Amino acid sequence: MTNPVIPGMHPDPSVCRVGEDYYLVCSSFEYFPGIPVFHSRDLVNWTQIGNALTRPSQLLLTAETPSSAGIYAPTLRHHDGRFWLIVTSVSHGGGNMIFTATDPAGPWSDPIPLPAVGGIDPDLAWDDEGNCWCTVAGVSQYRVDPTSGETFGEPRRLWSGTPGAKAPEAPHLYRIGDHWYLMIAEGGTERGHGVSIARGPSPQGPFEPCPANPILSHRSTDEPVQNTGHADLVQGPDGSWWMVFLGVRPGGGTPGWHVLGRETFLAPVSWVDGWPVVGDLVSAPASEFSDHDDFEDSDLRPCWISPRDRSEQHCTTKDRAGWLTLHARGSTMDDPAVVFVGRRQQHLSCTARTLIDPAAGSGGLAVRFDEEHHYEIEAGSGEVRVIARVGPLRTIVAARPAAGPLVLSVRVEEARELRDARSGPDTISFSVEEPDGTVTVLAALDGRYLSTEVAGGFTGRVIGVYAATGTVHFDWFDYQQGS
Structure with missing residues (x-):
């Protein structure tokens, strides 16, 4: 519907x-x-x-x-x-x-x-x-x-x-x-x-x-x-x-x-x-949603949002034609000053992918709830890693060597069946796609920890790209409903 x-x-x-x-x-x-x-x-x-x-x-x-x-x-x-x-x-x-x-x-x-x-x-x-x-x-x-x-x-x-x-x-x-x-x-x-x-x-x-x-x-x-x-x-x-x-x-x-x-x-x-x-909620035939941004325009589309501010000094499509360039300011996704550009997660199951060039820094693809609740896959210094922050705990869940421009992806899959009363709402998986076409799933995490019932507050998930150190370029961003 x-x-x-x-x-x-x-x-x-x-x-x-x-x-x-x-x-x-x-x-x-x-x-x-x-x-x-x-x-x-x-x-x-x-x-x-x-x-x-x-x-x-x-x-x-x-x-x-x-x-x-x-x-x-x-x-x-x-x-x-x-x-x-x-x-x-x-x-x-x-x-x-x-x-x-x-x-x-x-x-x-x-x-x-x-x-x-x-x-x-x-x-x-x-x-x-x-x-x-x-x-x-x-x-x-x-x-x-x-x-x-x-x-x-x-x-x-x-x-x-x-x-x-x-x-x-x-x-x-x-x-x-x-x-x-x-x-x-x-x-x-x-x-x-x-x-x-x-x-x-x-x-x-x-x-x-x-x-x-x-x-x-x-x-x-x-x-x-x-x-x-x-x-x-x-x-x-x-x-x-x-x-x-x-x-x-x-x-x-x-x-x-x-x-x-x-x-x-x-x-x-x-x-x-x-x-x-x-009356009852309106229902109508649903259609599959997809959105792809090549960052060809001089200004970002209105769906893109950032925590607190977004200046051209730190976020621009003008440094490298057809790429979104982020210049790091905060050190990690834990930092309120992190340079992050995302779009609201709008579907219970979805996949987001981006092509990143981290040659001059480190950054990646994140699922953000707030500074204390987020998951991300990060590339830089010849390595790609999955990081989880839940409340006071922060850990590197998985890591492997990876160099050069590569595709990072996050897949959110709604839980269709309950194992028991404690079953979470979804699973969030992070993958890396290397230039030779090899796809490696690095981690699959429980989605309940990125929810209002755990994190509190009034917001929801935002999926997007960020820079942790130096300068990071993103060639495109793709968002697809379904998993």
């Missing part, structure tokens, strides 16, 4: 429609460039058209920015001929800020700070009088001037969800028919996650909760998609209603490990007695 509609680490989706075009953004955390922007005509097939935050003046993350910090929960809206993007930066005192653009593919403006607006998960909504309301997790609300960041009056507390439910967050405010609807996530972003909604006569309420709350939750079910929540509503040109939301696909035995992070899912919405009713 084609769900998730945007697989891999694409959480906290927010969507808006302009005419027959839909646009969607997601959280990006410690990765740069920040906030991926997608376009679709049918809500099922999405294409990344850019990233909203592409300049240090928009997004400043340093080596002190922890993994799973950075950019949280954007809301995307279109109003008065302009796109508005409001988001929270939880690093370096960034707080809440607004960006604007006339074209969602960019460029986006520098930030408009909202220094008086506390909290996370900000939302924007305009009423018929032109007032702009910013609602944040908690749930509280401010009247703001989105062009200047000025606030008016004190924040007002609103409906905060089911009594006793933790973490009321991800508020979105809508005018639909005669009512204002306030939709929130609650229960925490783990297995208890859900979506609830209330309605009232004005943006400020008072709000009455839907008697069928939560309107979406997979808690305490055997559904293959879990942790469903943090949703947004959108109406199609034909009057139909839809919900995008995050969820995870845990695998293996108990407690279940999800490795791709939180992904974006889609479900239809109907209305009964003035309340939204969420």
Whole structure:
């Protein structure tokens, strides 16, 4: 089935429609460039058209920015001929800020700070009088001037969800028919996650909760998609209603490990007695995905991301034509300053391969969760080796002599059968392909240690290339769904 509609680490989706075009953004955390922007005509097939935050003046993350910090929960809206993007930066005192653009593919403006607006998960909504309301997790609300960041009056507390439910967050405010609807996530972003909604006569309420709350939750079910929540509503040109939301696909035995992070899912919405009713996840024939990058363009495609920053000084396609060149800065994948360029792992089974020339340094192909949880195959100094970092433990799993340009590969294979309740979700295998065509599997590692349930945090796996010492060149990168 084609769900998730945007697989891999694409959480906290927010969507808006302009005419027959839909646009969607997601959280990006410690990765740069920040906030991926997608376009679709049918809500099922999405294409990344850019990233909203592409300049240090928009997004400043340093080596002190922890993994799973950075950019949280954007809301995307279109109003008065302009796109508005409001988001929270939880690093370096960034707080809440607004960006604007006339074209969602960019460029986006520098930030408009909202220094008086506390909290996370900000939302924007305009009423018929032109007032702009910013609602944040908690749930509280401010009247703001989105062009200047000025606030008016004190924040007002609103409906905060089911009594006793933790973490009321991800508020979105809508005018639909005669009512204002306030939709929130609650229960925490783990297995208890859900979506609830209330309605009232004005943006400020008072709000009455839907008697069928939560309107979406997979808690305490055997559904293959879990942790469903943090949703947004959108109406199609034909009057139909839809919900995008995050969820995870845990695998293996108990407690279940999800490795791709939180992904974006889609479900239809109907209305009964003035309340939204969420239908089953959309399904459609699935197609095999593949992507190959020869690094022929002067700029990297928008799917490529790096921890915290990416400068042309350390990462460029201009030093050697048709190659991606990385100049080392950090020493290993343990280092927050490592030069790493990757793409989100988007499929439960996949294979990634790259041709590396390590003649002037060392580097390789890595599966990254964070600085303390990653596996990689590294070439340099006449040797190729597989390295595993899990929490405080770091070890060279396997090594063998190898020289000259060679192909490194990583294969992720989803576990189809459980050996017992402790079975992991997948196996990650590392191979080297030498110039004479010889393929050697150096190691096969348990994938559970690169999962949210082990590593913690809010992110998922990213597969990519890195430089550990000196200068390393990569001729191409290939990613294939399946194993």
